Amino acid sequence: xxxxxxxxxxxxxxxxxxxxxxxxxxxxxxxxxxxxxxxxxxxxxxxxxxxxxxxxxxxxxxxxxxxxxxxxxxxxxxxxxxxxxxxxxxxxxxxxxxxxxxxxxxxxxxxxxxxxxxxxxxxxxxxxxxxxxxxxxxxxxxxxxxxxxxx
Amino acid sequence: xxxxxxxxxxxxxxxxxxxxxxxxxxxxxxxxxxxxxxxxxxxxxxxxxxxxxxxxxxxxxxxxxxxxxxxxxxxxxxxxxxxxxxxxxxxxxxxxxxxxxxxxxxxxxxxxxxxxxxxxxxxxxxxxxxxxxxxxxxxxxxxxxxxxxxx
DNA sequence: TTCCAAATTTAGAATGATTATAAAATAAGA
DNA sequence: TCTTATTTTATAATCATTCTAAATTTGGAA
Numbered sequence: 391x392x393x394x395x396x397x398x399x400x401x402x403x404x405x406x407x408x409x410x411x412x413x414x415x416x417x418x419x420x421x422x423x424x425x426x427x428x429x430x431x432x433x434x435x436x437x438x439x440x441x442x443x444x445x446x447x448x449x450x451x452x453x454x455x456x457x458x459x460x461x462x463x464x465x466x467x468x469x470x471x472x473x474x475x476x477x478x479x480x481x482x483x484x485x486x487x488x489x490x491x492x493x494x495x496x497x498x499x500x501x502x503x504x505x506x507x508x509x510x511x512x513x514x515x516x517x518x519x520x521x522x523x524x525x526x527x528x529x530x531x532x533x534x535x536x537x538x539x540x541x
Numbered sequence: 542x543x544x545x546x547x548x549x550x551x552x553x554x555x556x557x558x559x560x561x562x563x564x565x566x567x568x569x570x571x572x573x574x575x576x577x578x579x580x581x582x583x584x585x586x587x588x589x590x591x592x593x594x595x596x597x598x599x600x601x602x603x604x605x606x607x608x609x610x611x612x613x614x615x616x617x618x619x620x621x622x623x624x625x626x627x628x629x630x631x632x633x634x635x636x637x638x639x640x641x642x643x644x645x646x647x648x649x650x651x652x653x654x655x656x657x658x659x660x661x662x663x664x665x666x667x668x669x670x671x672x673x674x675x676x677x678x679x680x681x682x683x684x685x686x687x688x689x690x691x692x
Numbered sequence: 693t694t695c696c697a698a699a700t701t702t703a704g705a706a707t708g709a710t711t712a713t714a715a716a717a718t719a720a721g722a
Numbered sequence: 723t724c725t726t727a728t729t730t731t732a733t734a735a736t737c738a739t740t741c742t743a744a745a746t747t748t749g750g751a752a
Binding site: 462464465471481483485486492494496497498499501502505506509510511512513514515516517518519520521522523524525526529 | 613615616622632634636637643645647648649650652653656657660661662663664665666667668669670671672673674675676677680
Binding site: 445 | 711712717718719
């Protein structure tokens, strides 16, 4: 599991300075289990840094992604780009109705790396496993609406 | 494996007309193993339909995606959105250097559906499994360049 | 065939996320 | 403190995608 230090020390080892903005972005990514978007990060931190710029958020995210400590999830039902500080093999499961994304540990995903490397000869650098569907709550909601229509 | 009929009949069953433009887009998606982007599809078909509009390409792709017969792959190394007519469980493997995307059949991926459904209670509607790394050719290229620098 | 209404395509404008730029602010070291 | 490189900021620019209204095409009915 990623801690704040995982992200901040990645930045430092890449020779970058640990500014308050960068540290806060890293904290937010690790603390939140909501797979935030760049805009969500910006809005959340704006009260703390009155002069915060979206460019800073994007720059920091890009750096973290290229350092391999953060993953990108796009097209997860809401057409927004989400960021995930958990780079351990796992399944991201997005609800197409309420747009929440949850993480699922998976026996099979943990074995995928070896299987793919053996089959392809590629040198693997990262992964994004995204499933989408309807969460239990939204399934009920849909069933309820269908019933109401019928009556 | 998807055939042209898989896509075209999906459109028809959704009550949509089979126009020449739509048919050609479906053909291209099925025939190509290059996971084309909207822009690539537009450029390829432009000679055949002088008046083709990008809006038509986007509309058709969106429809096919929402019908579940085409998948979307974003952030596959080249920051472009690719489309994949193969919706069977498999791994998409993207090379970060040459940006080609290949499909890998996988024993583990075929079992993921059942595992995720059991673990989450979600009703699954689709999936996108994207790994990225360096293909064998690009690994050699990188090794060669490292050698040249040393000398 | 001809006509009609609905669906579709088209061209171009609008949107909106992301990127680029240049100036101001900040941090680290001498 | 002074100096210099890095970083942040504000704003402009870019570009993929979506929207809109008009023109075209389609399939069915007469």
